[in-house]
Amino acid sequence: MRISNSMMTDDFLYDNNQIQQNLVKIQTQLSTNSKIQTVSDDVGLSLSSIEWETQLSKYQTYSKNVDNGKDFINNSLSALGSINTDVQNIISQATSADNALNSQNYSTIAGTIKNSLSSIVQTMNTKYNGMYLFGGTNNQADPVSLDSNGNAVVTSGDISGEVKTQVSSASNIAINIPGSSIEATKIFDSINQIINTLQSGQAPDETAINTLEASYQGLLNVQSTGGSTYNRLDNISQQLATQQTNLQTMITNKLKVDPAQLSIYLQNQQYLLQMSDKILATTLSKSLLDYI
Amino acid sequence: MGIGNLLDVASRALSVYQDAMSITGQNISNANNTDYSKQKVIFASDVTVGGTGNGVKIADIERVRNTLIDTQVQNYQSTLSDSTKRSDSLQQIESVLDEPSTDGLSTYFTNFFNSFSQLTATPNSTSLRLNVIQQAQQLSTRFKEVIDGILTVQSSLQSDASADVTSINGYLKDICQYNREIKAATIQGTNTNQLKDERDAEITKLSSLINISVKQGNYGVATVNVAGLQGADEQGYNQFQLASVNGQMRIASQNDSTNYGIVNSGEMNAILDLFNNKIPSYKSNFDTLANVFVDQVNSIHMSGNTLVQGSVSSTGIPFFGKLDSSGKVINAYQDGVLNINTDISNNSNNIAASATANTDSNGDVANQISQLGDSKLTSLNGKSILDYYNTVLNNEGTEKVSADNSVTSSTAILKSLQKQQSSTSGVSSDEEMTNVLVYQRSYEAAAKLVSIANDMLTTIINMVTT
Numbered sequence: 022m023r024i025s026n027s028m029m030t031d032d033f034l035y036d037n038n039q040i041q042q043n044l045v046k047i048q049t050q051l052s053t054n055s056k057i058q059t060v061s062d063d064v065g066l067s068l069s070s071i072e073w074e075t076q077l078s079k080y081q082t083y084s085k086n087v088d089n090g091k092d093f094i095n096n097s098l099s100a101l102g103s104i105n106t107d108v109q110n111i112i113s114q115a116t117s118a119d120n121a122l123n124s125q126n127y128s129t130i131a132g133t134i135k136n137s138l139s140s141i142v143q144t145m146n147t148k149y150n151g152m153y154l155f156g157g158t159n160n161q162a163d164p165v166s167l168d169s170n171g172n173a174v175v176t177s178g179d180i181s182g183e184v185k186t187q188v189s190s191a192s193n194i195a196i197n198i199p200g201s202s203i204e205a206t207k208i209f210d211s212i213n214q215i216i217n218t219l220q221s222g223q224a225p226d227e228t229a230i231n232t233l234e235a236s237y238q239g240l241l242n243v244q245s246t247g248g249s250t251y252n253r254l255d256n257i258s259q260q261l262a263t264q265q266t267n268l269q270t271m272i273t274n275k276l277k278v279d280p281a282q283l284s285i286y287l288q289n290q291q292y293l294l295q296m297s298d299k300i301l302a303t304t305l306s307k308s309l310l311d312y313i
Numbered sequence: 314m315g316i317g318n319l320l321d322v323a324s325r326a327l328s329v330y331q332d333a334m335s336i337t338g339q340n341i342s343n344a345n346n347t348d349y350s351k352q353k354v355i356f357a358s359d360v361t362v363g364g365t366g367n368g369v370k371i372a373d374i375e376r377v378r379n380t381l382i383d384t385q386v387q388n389y390q391s392t393l394s395d396s397t398k399r400s401d402s403l404q405q406i407e408s409v410l411d412e413p414s415t416d417g418l419s420t421y422f423t424n425f426f427n428s429f430s431q432l433t434a435t436p437n438s439t440s441l442r443l444n445v446i447q448q449a450q451q452l453s454t455r456f457k458e459v460i461d462g463i464l465t466v467q468s469s470l471q472s473d474a475s476a477d478v479t480s481i482n483g484y485l486k487d488i489c490q491y492n493r494e495i496k497a498a499t500i501q502g503t504n505t506n507q508l509k510d511e512r513d514a515e516i517t518k519l520s521s522l523i524n525i526s527v528k529q530g531n532y533g534v535a536t537v538n539v540a541g542l543q544g545a546d547e548q549g550y551n552q553f554q555l556a557s558v559n560g561q562m563r564i565a566s567q568n569d570s571t572n573y574g575i576v577n578s579g580e581m582n583a584i585l586d587l588f589n590n591k592i593p594s595y596k597s598n599f600d601t602l603a604n605v606f607v608d609q610v611n612s613i614h615m616s617g618n619t620l621v622q623g624s625v626s627s628t629g630i631p632f633f634g635k636l637d638s639s640g641k642v643i644n645a646y647q648d649g650v651l652n653i654n655t656d657i658s659n660n661s662n663n664i665a666a667s668a669t670a671n672t673d674s675n676g677d678v679a680n681q682i683s684q685l686g687d688s689k690l691t692s693l694n695g696k697s698i699l700d701y702y703n704t705v706l707n708n709e710g711t712e713k714v715s716a717d718n719s720v721t722s723s724t725a726i727l728k729s730l731q732k733q734q735s736s737t738s739g740v741s742s743d744e745e746m747t748n749v750l751v752y753q754r755s756y757e758a759a760a761k762l763v764s765i766a767n768d769m770l771t772t773i774i775n776m777v778t779t
Contacts, residue, residue: 025351025739026344028732035728059407060710061717067710068703070413075423075699082427089434150435152674160437160673161621184674186434190687193680196434309746 033301040294047287050278057276066275073272079190080265086186087258089150090196093184094251096149097198101244103144107137108208108237115215115225115233124224131219135171138212142166142173145205155200158182164200165209171216173209175200188257196254198247208236316773319766322368325359326759329369330752336374337748344740348514351377351740352506376506379737380529383513386734387520387527389727391578394521396719398473398583402466403713406595409462412706418459421452422606422686422699430683432666433676437620442661446653449632453651460599460649467592471555474562474584477522478553481539481581484519485550488512488537492547496532505533519544523564524578540574540581542566561589591712598705600646605692605701607633607645609685615642617665617678626671630656630663 050056060067111134117123118130146163147154156164157180164177180200185193211233215225333354343349357372411417428448432441491512498505516537519525525544528536537544543551543566556565556573562585564574576582611631618626629636631654634645644652657663668677686698693701 023736023741023744025735025741027347027739028735030345031728031731031735057413059404059713060410060412060706061403061407061713064707064710064714067413068707071417071419071703071706072699074413074415075419078420078423078427079430082430085431086434089431093434151437152435156674158667158669158672158675161671179672182669182672182675184434185676185680187430187680187683190684193433197674309743313746313750 029301029305033297033305037294037297037301040290040297044287044290044294047283047290051280051283051287054278054280055276056278070272070276073268073275077265077268077272080261080268083188084258084261084265087188087254087261090186090188090194091251091254091258093149093152093154093196094198094247094254096147097154098244098247098251100144100147100154101198101203101240101247104141104203105237105240105244107141107144108212108233108240110134111137111212111215112230112233112237115219115230118219119224119227119230124222127219127222127224131216134212134216134219138173138209138216139167141208141212145200145203152184152197153180153200155198155203155205156180157197157199157201158184165205172213173205175206175209180205188254188261194250194254194257196250198243202243202246204236204239208233208240211236316766316769318367319769320763322366323759323762323766325368325370326762327756329356329371330756330759332371333752334749334756337745337752340740341742341745344742344745348510349740350506350510350738353377374504374506376509377738378509378513379734382730382734382737383517384527386727386730387517387525388578389723389730390517390521391524393720393723393727394580395578395583396716396723398580399587400713400716400720402470402583402587403591403709403716405466405469406463406592406709407713409459409466410706410709416455418452418455419699419702421448421455422702424448425452426683426686429666429679432664432679433683436666436676436679437673439661442664442666445664446658446661449651449653450658453653456599456603456651457649460596463592463596463599464649467588467596470584470588470592471562474555474581474588477581477584478555478564481519481522482552484515484522485537485539485545485552487515488519488535489545489547489550491515492534492545496534496547499532509533520579522579523574523576523581540564540576542572542574595705595709598701598708599649601693602698602701602705603646603649603651605690606698607651608692609688609690609698610682611642611645613678613681613685614665616668618667618670618672618675619665620662620667620673621671622662626667626673627663628665628670630654630665632657632664 049058057063057067057070114130114134114137118127123130142165145155145165152160153164156177159177159179159182162177164175164180165173166176168174177200181202182199183195184197186196188194211229214229215233218225218229333356336352336354340351353375354371355373355375356369359367359370361367412419414420425445425448428441428445432438432445435441491508495505495508495512498508512535516525516527516535519537519539523540525540526538528538530536530546532547534547536546539551539553542553545551552567553564553574554567554570556563556570558573564576564581564585566572566574576585611633614632615629618628619630620626629640631642631645633654634642634652635654635656637643646652654663664679666677666679667673667675668681669675689695689697689700696704
């Protein structure tokens with residue numbers, strides 16, 4: 022092939038440009054720590070990365086939901102523990118009153134039980150994040166209250182609703198202990214009856230005490246169920262943390278660059294560029310003209 | 314043959330090699346002129362009527378050119394410009410989409426659905442409700458940016474098309490003028506090589522803009538057709554304009570605006586295809602995505618209940634748009650904007666998260682909206698919103714890859730062809746310097762011949778005087 026002057030310069034410029042394009046690509050990958058900058062860099066990997074990042078973002082949201090759920094159920098269990106203690110105290114006081122030696126102290130015992138009842142009412146109306154712990158999905162008014170006679174009553178119409186949180190794309194978990202599961206009406210009726218009996222100067226009705234003891238057992242069961250919910254949320258939290266770590270690792274493996282490998286490529290391209298420049302500088306400077 | 318004739322032969326040779334040296338000088342001077350074709354001196358023996366030799370003459374100054382390669386260069390130049398323009402424009406659209414990154418629409422869609430997921434467990438939280446509104450506003454803003462960006466690319470393509478048509482008209486006018494000068498010079502018998510080089514350079518530039526066909530005619534005239542329509546010859550030239558046919562941009566003759574060109578290559582082909590087909594298709598896909606998204610969100614949201622305000626909750630409130638007098642949702646998606654219902658943006662309590670009336674702590678509807686991101690929708694051909702969006706990205710990305718591949722292959726082929734063209738028509742300094750030496754020696758030989766003839770004449774004169 023006949024070689025003309027422009028062929029030599031054109032070839033050099035083309036090759037030089039190719040090397041510089043490679044250099045720019047490597048530099049961009051190194052500075053962004055990512056193999057792809059746009060979809061067309063690798064369509065399949067780009068779309069996969071979008072799906073992975075979306076999934077990772079969902080996992081992070083589910084983790085927040087689970088943490089929030091754990092806090093809610095934890096507060097509910099703590100409150101329930103307080104209610105249990107108060108109910109246990111009331112049962113103890115009522116049982117001690119069922120003794121002729123204490124007949125002079127009925128009024129005092131009634132006062133102590135009333136204080137415990139007030140504490141139960143106050144605890145049942147506790148809020149977390151602006152939501153009643155035992156109000157179900159009803160958040161309009163206090164779930165329970167003391168009426169004008171000092172009797173505890175359930176004031177909110179429906180306290181049975183479940184407050185749910187999303188822990189996966191298609192799975193929700195109830196994070197509350199609905200007031201209805203505590204059987205507050207039954208407990209309050211028993212306590213109200215005990216107080217009223219004591220205030221009237223009589224020993225507490227044994228049936229009421231037995232009913233309250235049965236309710237207390239029920240509270241322990243509810244507490245146990247709540248504990249199971251907490252444990253389940255805790256397990257989900259750990260699963261989500263593992264899934265996030267695995268996904269993050271995969272994203273890193275697939276998308277992130279190997280700086281050592283790229284640095285070697287970079288050095289190689291720089292070497293080629295220097296060679297290309299050197300060759301052009303050597304060959305272009307000489308022609309027949311130099312020897313005439 | 315007399316001594317006088319010998320002087321004539323030597324004198325003619327001196328003149329011929331001076332001219333040949335001049336052509337070599339011309340070649341050397343234009344060694345770096347990419348439009349220049351190497352000129353070659355064709356020597357011939359000058360023969361008298363009687364058949365005896367009369368020295369040397371320049372039979373022709375040949376313009377070394379391979380028309381077959383020229384045609385191929387023009388074709389691939391056209392293909393390369395088409396692919397390059399396509400790749401550049403699609404790169405602009407990729408910049409607008411900005412995927413994969415934290416600023417892509419996928420992030421904003423995900424954040425929107427996640428905000429409802431968080432609201433599920435604490436539906437009466439003001440901060441989480443405000444977060445839902447904030448995420449919706451950010452999604453709306455980003456969506457508008459994407460739509461505006463796509464339309465800006467389309468608009469700039471129209472400007473490019475206008476500029477290209479102006480260039481095409483300019484090239485055709487120039488080609489006609491060169492044809493006229495070449496014909497006149499050919500008839501006069503003068504050298505037209507320079508004019509042909511300049512005309513062919515214009516033809517190559519024209520080929521990068523639009524598909525052309527070139528036919529070589531008498532007197533060195535080239536007849537150029539553009540997109541199947543008459544372009545230019547020596548008699549005249551056509552001028553083109555942009556025309557709009559059913560919303561489609563076309564190129565048509567200025568003389569007959571109903572006479573449309575069939576564009577299938579060159580930068581104009583990329584512009585027309587992107588403007589008429591590709592970009593409207595992207596825009597349409599995004600419109601479909603937005604309409605389905607607002608419809609689905611509204612459908613769920615309108616079934617939900619707001620927080621209790623006064624003494625009761627409300628229902629039937631769309632998240633996007635507003636209700637007209639007939640109870641129909643209007644203006645949910647308009648001109649690239651996802652319009653958040655002002656009743657909601659002004660009062661976060663109007664987000665309907667609850668599935669039942671007057672139950673503020675119920676987040677079932679918020680949960681349904683959060684799960685919408687994963688739902689397969691018949692209105693999106695069985696795809697989820699994010700899957701559909703990824704399909705749009707896939708189409709754009711694949712077209713960009715295809716254009717990039719075409720740029721790479723066309724560049725390689727064109728480079729190879731240009732190499733062949735340069736090998737044929739390009740100037741080699743070494744070759745020209747060799748010619749300089751050869752012509753110089755020939756000139757010296759002719760000069761020596763004159764000197765010898767002079768000596769011979771002197772000898773004869775001396776013989777006479779003796």
